[in-house]
Amino acid sequence: MAKLFERRLTPSDSPIAIFATTAAAFLTAMLVTAFLFLSYGASPFQAYFALFHEPFGTLRGFGYSLVRTSPLALIALGTIVSWRSGFSYLGFEGCFVIGASATAWLALLTAPGARIGPIPFFLFLPLAIFVGFVAAGLWAGLVGFVRARLGGNEVLISLMSNYVAIFILQYLVSGPMRAPGSLPETRILPRATWLPFILPGTRAHAGILIAIAAAALVWMLLEKMPLGYELIVTGFNAAAARYAGIDVGRRIMLAAFFAGGLGGLAGMVEELGSQHRLMDGINGGVGFVGIVVALLARLNPVAVIPTALLYGGMSVGADAMQRRASIPSSITFILQSLAVLLVLAFDALRYYKINFSVFSRGAPPTATEEASK
Amino acid sequence: MKHTLEMRNIVKRFPGVLANNNVNLTIQAGEIHALLGENGAGKSTLMQILYGFHSMDSGEILIDGETVRLGSPKDAIALGIGMVHQEFMLVRRFSVVENTVLGLREGNGPLLDLRRASEKLKDLSNRHGLALDPAAEVGLLPIGVQQRVEILKLLYRDARLLILDEPTAVLTPREKDQLFGVLRKLREDGRSVVLVTHKLAEIMEIADRVTVMRDGQVVATREIGSTNGQELTRLMVGREVNLRADKSAQKPGAAILQVEELRVRDETGHEKVRGLNLEVHAGEILGIAGVDGNGQSELAEAVMHLREIKSGRVILKGADVTRLSVALHRTLGISYVPADRRHVGSVTEMSVADNAILGLQRKYRRGIFRGIREARESARGLVARFGIRTGGIDFAAGKLSGGNLQKLILGREIMRGSAALVVEHPTRGLDVGAVEAVWGELLRARQEGKAILLISAELEELLNLADRIAVMFEGRIMGVVDAAGASVEEIGLMMAGITAPGAAAAGLGNKEAHRGETL
Numbered sequence: 001m002a003k004l005f006e007r008r009l010t011p012s013d014s015p016i017a018i019f020a021t022t023a024a025a026f027l028t029a030m031l032v033t034a035f036l037f038l039s040y041g042a043s044p045f046q047a048y049f050a051l052f053h054e055p056f057g058t059l060r061g062f063g064y065s066l067v068r069t070s071p072l073a074l075i076a077l078g079t080i081v082s083w084r085s086g087f088s089y090l091g092f093e094g095c096f097v098i099g100a101s102a103t104a105w106l107a108l109l110t111a112p113g114a115r116i117g118p119i120p121f122f123l124f125l126p127l128a129i130f131v132g133f134v135a136a137g138l139w140a141g142l143v144g145f146v147r148a149r150l151g152g153n154e155v156l157i158s159l160m161s162n163y164v165a166i167f168i169l170q171y172l173v174s175g176p177m178r179a180p181g182s183l184p185e186t187r188i189l190p191r192a193t194w195l196p197f198i199l200p201g202t203r204a205h206a207g208i209l210i211a212i213a214a215a216a217l218v219w220m221l222l223e224k225m226p227l228g229y230e231l232i233v234t235g236f237n238a239a240a241a242r243y244a245g246i247d248v249g250r251r252i253m254l255a256a257f258f259a260g261g262l263g264g265l266a267g268m269v270e271e272l273g274s275q276h277r278l279m280d281g282i283n284g285g286v287g288f289v290g291i292v293v294a295l296l297a298r299l300n301p302v303a304v305i306p307t308a309l310l311y312g313g314m315s316v317g318a319d320a321m322q323r324r325a326s327i328p329s330s331i332t333f334i335l336q337s338l339a340v341l342l343v344l345a346f347d348a349l350r351y352y353k354i355n356f357s358v359f360s361r362g363a364p365p366t367a368t369e370e371a372s373k
Numbered sequence: 374m375k376h377t378l379e380m381r382n383i384v385k386r387f388p389g390v391l392a393n394n395n396v397n398l399t400i401q402a403g404e405i406h407a408l409l410g411e412n413g414a415g416k417s418t419l420m421q422i423l424y425g426f427h428s429m430d431s432g433e434i435l436i437d438g439e440t441v442r443l444g445s446p447k448d449a450i451a452l453g454i455g456m457v458h459q460e461f462m463l464v465r466r467f468s469v470v471e472n473t474v475l476g477l478r479e480g481n482g483p484l485l486d487l488r489r490a491s492e493k494l495k496d497l498s499n500r501h502g503l504a505l506d507p508a509a510e511v512g513l514l515p516i517g518v519q520q521r522v523e524i525l526k527l528l529y530r531d532a533r534l535l536i537l538d539e540p541t542a543v544l545t546p547r548e549k550d551q552l553f554g555v556l557r558k559l560r561e562d563g564r565s566v567v568l569v570t571h572k573l574a575e576i577m578e579i580a581d582r583v584t585v586m587r588d589g590q591v592v593a594t595r596e597i598g599s600t601n602g603q604e605l606t607r608l609m610v611g612r613e614v615n616l617r618a619d620k621s622a623q624k625p626g627a628a629i630l631q632v633e634e635l636r637v638r639d640e641t642g643h644e645k646v647r648g649l650n651l652e653v654h655a656g657e658i659l660g661i662a663g664v665d666g667n668g669q670s671e672l673a674e675a676v677m678h679l680r681e682i683k684s685g686r687v688i689l690k691g692a693d694v695t696r697l698s699v700a701l702h703r704t705l706g707i708s709y710v711p712a713d714r715r716h717v718g719s720v721t722e723m724s725v726a727d728n729a730i731l732g733l734q735r736k737y738r739r740g741i742f743r744g745i746r747e748a749r750e751s752a753r754g755l756v757a758r759f760g761i762r763t764g765g766i767d768f769a770a771g772k773l774s775g776g777n778l779q780k781l782i783l784g785r786e787i788m789r790g791s792a793a794l795v796v797e798h799p800t801r802g803l804d805v806g807a808v809e810a811v812w813g814e815l816l817r818a819r820q821e822g823k824a825i826l827l828i829s830a831e832l833e834e835l836l837n838l839a840d841r842i843a844v845m846f847e848g849r850i851m852g853v854v855d856a857a858g859a860s861v862e863e864i865g866l867m868m869a870g871i872t873a874p875g876a877a878a879a880g881l882g883n884k885e886a887h888r889g890e891t892l
Contacts, residue, residue: 224742229727229734236720242679243709243717244732245700 005352012350018298021349025342033335042325051332054320055313061320063202067274068312069305070207071096071266075290076297076304077211077218078262082140084222084299085255086235091143091158092263093287094165095136099264100271101169102135103128104186104278105177107193107271124193129210132268133261139165140260141253148249154256162287170280177278185279195273207269212305214262219301221258231255263287292340311336377401378423378454378534378565383432385418392418393429394589400534405556405566407576409609410586411804416569419586420536423567424456425449455527456536461519465512469522470494472511473529490529497528501558516666517548524555535559536567541575542830545664546865553579571609571804573602585609610805620816625840626655629824630676630707630793635685637668637675644683645671647848653793653824658815660839660856661828664868668848669828670712673797676826677702677709690792703732708786712797712828714775718782721771725763726752728770729785751788759784760810776807783811787818794818797828812838832861846870 034044054061075092082089106128109116119127143161146152170184179187195205222228234241234251241248266286275282293311297303318332378400385393393415400406410416421427423434425443434441436452443449449456463472470491479490491507498505503521511522520540527535537556541549556566556579568580576583577597584594585608592608630653637646645668653659663669674680676687678699687695689705697705711717719728729752730737737744737751752766759780763773770778779799786794796815800808815838819825829835835842836856843853844867851867 224745226734226738226743229730229743233720233723233731233734236722237716239713239717240720240731242699243677243711244734245698245703246734247698247700 004355004358005348006355007352008350017350021346022296022343024349025346026339028346029335029338029342032338033331036331036334037325037327040325040327042327047321047325047327050321050324051314051317053317055316059199060202061316062313063199063204064316065309065313066199066202066204066208068315069308070205070211070273071270071286072290072293072312073208073211073304073308074214074262074266074269075287076294076308077214077301078259078266079291079294080297080299080301080304081218081221081231081262082255082259083294084235085231085251086238087144087147087252087255087259088155089140089143089158089256089259090155090291091140091161091165091260091287092266092290093283093285094158094162095140095260095263096267096270096283096287097165097169098139098260099132099136099267100275100282101172101177101267101278102264103132103268103271104189105172106131107189108177108186110193111187111190118190118192121192121196128193128268128272129265132264134264136264136267137257137261140263141257144253144256147256148252166280166283169278169282173279179277183279186277188277189272193272194276195269203274205269205273207273210265210269211308214265215301215304218262222301227254263290266290292336296340296343377437379435379438380419380423381433381435383419383422383434384430385415385422385427386430387418391589393422393432396432396586396589396591398584398591398594400565400567402533402565403560403563404581405560405568405579407568407570407580407583408586409571409573409576409583409605411571411609411806414586414609415589416586417538418589420456420538420567420569423449423454424536425454450530450532453531453533454536455530455532455534457520457523457527457538457540459538459542461523463511463519463522466510468508468510469505469514469525470507472522473507473526477530494525494529497525501525501528501555501562503555515548516543516664517545517551520544520548520552521555532564534565534567536569538569539571540568541570541572543665545869546832546861547869549575573605576605577602587611606805620838620840621820623656623820625657626822628652629655629690630826631686631688632672632676633686633688635672635675635687636683637671637680638683639671645848646675648685649845649848649850651826651843651850651853653826655792655824656819656822657841658819658825658827658839660835660842661826661845662832662835662842662864662868663830663845665830667845669845670797671848672845673709673711673795673826673828676795677707679709700735703789703791706790706792708789708791708794710779710783710786710794710796710799712801714778714782715771719770719778721769723770724767725756725761725770725773725781726766728781729755729766731785733785733789755781755784755788758788759814774807776803776810779803779807779811780814783814787814787823791823793824793826795826795828798830799827800829800831800834808834832864836861844868 030048037044037047055065056062075096078092078095108114110119110124112118143154143158146157147154173186174184177186178184195207197203197205198209222232230241230246231251233244234246234248238248270282271278289311293304293308297307314332314336318329321327321332322329380396380398383393383396396415396419398419408416408420418427422429423443425446425448434443441452464475467475470487473494474485474487474490479486494507503525505518505521505525511519514522524535540552544552559566568576570576580597582594582596583600583605585592585605587609632649632651635646635649636644639645649672651659661669661672671680675682678695678697682695686693689707694702694705715721720731726749730748734743737748749766755761756763756766761777761780761784763777770781773781783799799811799815803811815825815827827835827839836859839856841853842856842859842864844851844864846868847870851870854863
């Protein structure tokens with residue numbers, strides 16, 4: 001009997017096959033969403049034009065896309081480090097908030113007349129990176145410690161720790177760091193601490209360069225360094241790691257620290273590049289969307305920047321689409337979610353091939369039938 | 374003629390393999406039929422088709438000349454076909470009788486009538502000589518008795534044909550004898566038994582006929598009287614094999630690895646190694662014999678400090694290494710080939726090249742980076758030197774056959790140049806060709822002067838490779854014998870916990886005691 005789906009003898013895992021299935025999934029998601037556009041009486045072509053032209057076809061929109069890309073990419077990188085080490089960390093909202101709070105605190109200290117006072121940007125930036133990274137790294141490292149030394153469940157603990165971090169932020173902006181005025185937010189950060197804008201006429205800031213550098217470092221860590229090898233072995237098989245003389249507990253804590261640190265950098269970049277002040281709600285779900293970006297990039301650090309750019313760009317385009325074609329921007333969310341689901345589902349095509357011959361009459365016999373003759 | 378089972382022209386294809394290619398098999402009522410073949414020869418697939426676990430692509434199964442349909446194990450049981458799997462399918466927390474009625478509807482309406490089931494079970498066990506207490510909790514019973522529960526489960530369902538998959542793998546020689554007694558009784562009773570195995574001696578001992586499979590096909594079916602072990606081996610492997618390792622005479626050197634008064638607990642807090650002493654010399658293989666679960670794994674892991682040590686010492690080349698880290702054990706010169714090659718000894722998702730440096734990842738480096746080129750070079754050397762059949766060093770290690778994966782792990786552990794080597798069940802589940810290769814490598818390592826601690830449940834392996842054999846029972850060494858003059862009976866008695874010279878004389882009394890304790 002010919003089957004519609006026939007199992008491949010070996011899964012095709014060439015880069016081309018992976019790219020092709022991902023692209024096919026994306027196109028399918030767009031096709032399905034096109035019908036949603038039709039139900040609003042809008043032309044799918046116009047809608048898609050609006051969706052992609054604004055973020056990638058206009059300078060201003062591209063700048064915004066880059067602004068959205070940087071934190072997404074950094075969180076995706078954190079996800080990659082922790083998940084590939086077998087540490088299912090989900091606390092990036094918290095890391096983002098902790099990183100943003102720590103850098104805001106540092107930046108406000110360098111305001112004229114504050115405790116440290118103005119310092120040159122080339123000194124401030126490494127300091128900010130250090131503070132943002134270490135603060136959030138320790139925050140996540142705590143979860144790593146609980147998992148490695150006390151056997152806690154990192155999924156639950158890290159999810160819950162998000163709320164704790166957000167409450168800390170709310171306390172800071174309504175208490176010790178609150179600026180005089182009605183709103184619970186800090187003063188605007190000193191101009192000298194802002195990340196430089198890199199595209200004239202846009203809001204794009206140097207955060208994207210930090211994200212690119214981080215992607216390169218994560219790639220180097222995982223692919224080229226003994227420590228990365230040990231992290232990956234730990235992630236695949238903790239028993240084999242222990243057997244190989246790898247201190248699994250320490251590696252997990254280290255992975256948690258790196259992951260948290262990258263999440264903290266996302267907060268730092270957003271804070272110093274785009275928000276320029278600390279307030280409640282700056283996280284806005286980026287800690288979870290970043291995980292989705294990592295999944296779409298198949299936990300491959302090289303694919304993170306383009307994936308995050310696509311994802312960030314689409315959310316910029318969604319707003320434009322709503323303005324121009326009066327289509328609710330939430331459709332974009334549907335499109336993004338569909339894309340994720342389909343990319344994961346289309347993976348099956350690397351393991352099964354479709355037998356189109358079953359649709360035609362007098363289908364040729366399959367290999368099995370051939371053999372049984 | 375009644376209850377003759379016939380499988381005709383069975384074809385089963387899995388992706389990439391023709392597991393059964395036109396297989397024909399006839400099993401008469403009242404015979405013990407052995408099914409012999411290497412791993413991957415298609416024995417298990419054939420039996421799983423017979424048990425309704427796999428569907429066949431084509432072919433026919435007939436009972437007394439009538440075609441039957443086997444869509445699921447339920448159909449098979451209804452037709453009187455039952456199977457005892459290698460891994461027992463028992464609920465450990467349930468009693469014997471509860472396990473027996475599992476899946477049946479025994480009793481009045483919704484209520485379970487365990488008493489009646491117990492009566493029936495007692496009756497069955499008396500009739501077939503399978504001593505058992507229906508109320509005993511299965512998890513607390515010895516392995517051999519658990520196997521009886523599995524057999525009784527089938528008899529309870531009135532199975533006419535019993536398929537036993539590698540039934541002796543986990544048994545002591547004595548338990549094996551008891552099992553064979555039961556099988557003979559079943560045969561007298563007119564029931565049929567299919568014995569899936571690769572142990573020739575057992576086939577010659579108990580089977581009436583034997584069918585040999587190779588590469589998915591039946592090579593031959595023979596009456597036991599008209600064949601011999603050599604012919605069967607040749608049929609099974611397709612060439613002459615000499616499973617006698619030629620061990621050169623060699624004087625052992627200084628003591629390399631010493632274990633003193635070692636005590637180790639398992640996860641549940643039971644003491645599994647209870648004051649154990651041993652000494653392995655350079656150029657010597659010390660074999661550890663014993664039925665699985667008598668503390669062998671815990672001993673191996675404790676030597677590497679992969680497991681917490683309660684008390685005692687592990688000494689390597691005169692230095693106390695008891696509580697040093699695993700990494701330090703490796704650096705100082707102990708290699709370890711674990712029993713579980715797919716879950717401990719290798720990372721199946723990673724490539725052959727990456728697995729070739731497992732445990733050596735800090736050695737192959739350039740500054741802060743991995744020495745990837747050197748590591749790949751060494752992987753290529755390993756593949757060539759140990760004849761590992763692989764699609765290349767970038768091939769996922771999980772796709773290697775058991776034998777090739779074992780060669781990769783063993784090769785890696787040998788090549789790191791340690792003075793001591795701990796090897797656990799190195800040939801478990803391997804086919805004859807791979808066994809030959811692994812044995813050869815172990816003997817070569819011995820010749821190079823390594824001190825080898827070889828843990829195995831296969832007496833044949835130990836008698837062939839080891840210089841001395843220490844028998845382990847319930848966490849202690851019952852005795853150490855020279856492999857050259859060792860008798861299987863003596864070792865077998867020690868494996869069952871019966872020690873001392875003149876054990877044969879005390880055998881009868883002990884037999885009673887043994888039976889009493891399993892009741």
